[in-house]
Amino acid sequence: MSNILEVKNLTTHYFTAEGPAEAAGDVSFSVRKGEMLGLIGESGCGKSTVASSILRLIEYPGNIVSGEVVLDGKDLVSAKEKELEKIRWKDISVIPQSAMNSLNPVYTIGDQIIESILLHEDVTKKVALERTKSLLELVGIDKDRWKSYPHEFSGGMKQRVAIAMALSCNPKLIISDESTTGLDVLTQAQVMALMKDLQKRLDLSIIMISHDLPLVTSVCDRIAIMYAGKIVEWASTDDIVNDSRHPYSQGLLNATPDLLNPDKEVSSIPGTVPNLVNLPSGCRFKERCQYAMNRCSEESPALLEVKKDHHVACFLEEGDYRE
Numbered sequence: 001m002s003n004i005l006e007v008k009n010l011t012t013h014y015f016t017a018e019g020p021a022e023a024a025g026d027v028s029f030s031v032r033k034g035e036m037l038g039l040i041g042e043s044g045c046g047k048s049t050v051a052s053s054i055l056r057l058i059e060y061p062g063n064i065v066s067g068e069v070v071l072d073g074k075d076l077v078s079a080k081e082k083e084l085e086k087i088r089w090k091d092i093s094v095i096p097q098s099a100m101n102s103l104n105p106v107y108t109i110g111d112q113i114i115e116s117i118l119l120h121e122d123v124t125k126k127v128a129l130e131r132t133k134s135l136l137e138l139v140g141i142d143k144d145r146w147k148s149y150p151h152e153f154s155g156g157m158k159q160r161v162a163i164a165m166a167l168s169c170n171p172k173l174i175i176s177d178e179s180t181t182g183l184d185v186l187t188q189a190q191v192m193a194l195m196k197d198l199q200k201r202l203d204l205s206i207i208m209i210s211h212d213l214p215l216v217t218s219v220c221d222r223i224a225i226m227y228a229g230k231i232v233e234w235a236s237t238d239d240i241v242n243d244s245r246h247p248y249s250q251g252l253l254n255a256t257p258d259l260l261n262p263d264k265e266v267s268s269i270p271g272t273v274p275n276l277v278n279l280p281s282g283c284r285f286k287e288r289c290q291y292a293m294n295r296c297s298e299e300s301p302a303l304l305e306v307k308k309d310h311h312v313a314c315f316l317e318e319g320d321y322r323e
């Protein structure tokens with residue numbers, strides 16, 4: 001499968017009064033055509049920063065310091081703003097955080113989808129309406145509901161509308177940024193099942209940003225785990241669940257209760273995430289890591305492929321230190 005997106009050594013800083021905060025540090029990963037990739041980590045680890053950097057929508061005081069974001073062979077970091085305007089929505093679209101609250105209460109949902117089509121494509125209103133109806137059916141909403149207002153819909157239905165809106169210009173890649181936050185667990189599962197179905201039916205590529213490991217493992221093909229602005233592990237979902245190598249990934253899995261295994265002992269990771277303005281030297285996880293050694297204070301481990309399609313940023317994987 002070919003890559004549709006390649007993020008290469010992306011570094012993004014927020015230039016705060018206290019100094020630059022490195023919210024994305026040398027981040028590299030790729031998304032294959034038709035793949036759902038989970039980007040996971042605790043709040044504040046830089047997931048949204050990566051998403052905004054991909055679309056070059058980083059807000060002040062943030063800035064991309066270095067790296068490339070290659071979509072279908074074209075680098076978006078060095079692209080002109082005019083080119084990016086054509087790419088946003090049409091090639092890459094976003095389902096934002098709390099997507100269901102992003103709908104405008106004074107317009108019908110149909111008008112809002114039509115508006116997004118007309119804004120980005122040179123089609124008639126009639127064509128946009130027909131496409132809106134098809135999109136609603138695609139996400140499991142009766143096409144005649146295009147005349148309804150957001151308040152007439154449940155949270156889950158509004159979420160489906162947000163997905164229809166993101167699909168309105170046939171993008172190649174969708175970035176879903178914690179978009180199911182605020183929905184109950186059952187509705188979240190239904191929305192995830194819909195996303196999985198759409199991924200398969202439309203051969204869509206999706207980046208699913210979340211802090212919810214079970215949710216991501218239930219739908220994603222591969223998962224990249226972030227810690228304090230760095231990708232620490234990136235592998236197939238099966239490898240992340242059954243053969244995770246980074247101590248942070250293992251801590252995250254140990255901290256997650258398992259409904260199918262109620263006897264599982266759940267333990268939290270001791271310590272706290274470092275301040276991104278004042279990062280420790282070497283590995284960012286070392287102060288919380290039970291395996292930390294001198295080298296971890298001296299050098300920052302690179303993200304290396306330790307077996308096919310399994311990347312880990314930890315010196316433990318470079319030798320026989322565990323024995």
Ligand SMILES: Nc1ncnc2c1ncn2[C@@H]1O[C@H](COP(=O)(O)OP(=O)(O)OP(=O)(O)O)[C@@H](O)[C@H]1O
Pocket residue numbers: 014015016021023041042043044045046047048049050059060061062211276
């Ligand atoms: N506008 C800003 N100014 C300064 N710092 C910022 C700004 N936006 C984000 N940051 C910092 O960058 C870091 C990464 O934030 P980001 O929102 O990317 O994390 P996240 O993993 O998406 O978190 P969440 O899950 O809470 O959305 C955080 O420490 C945050 O404080």
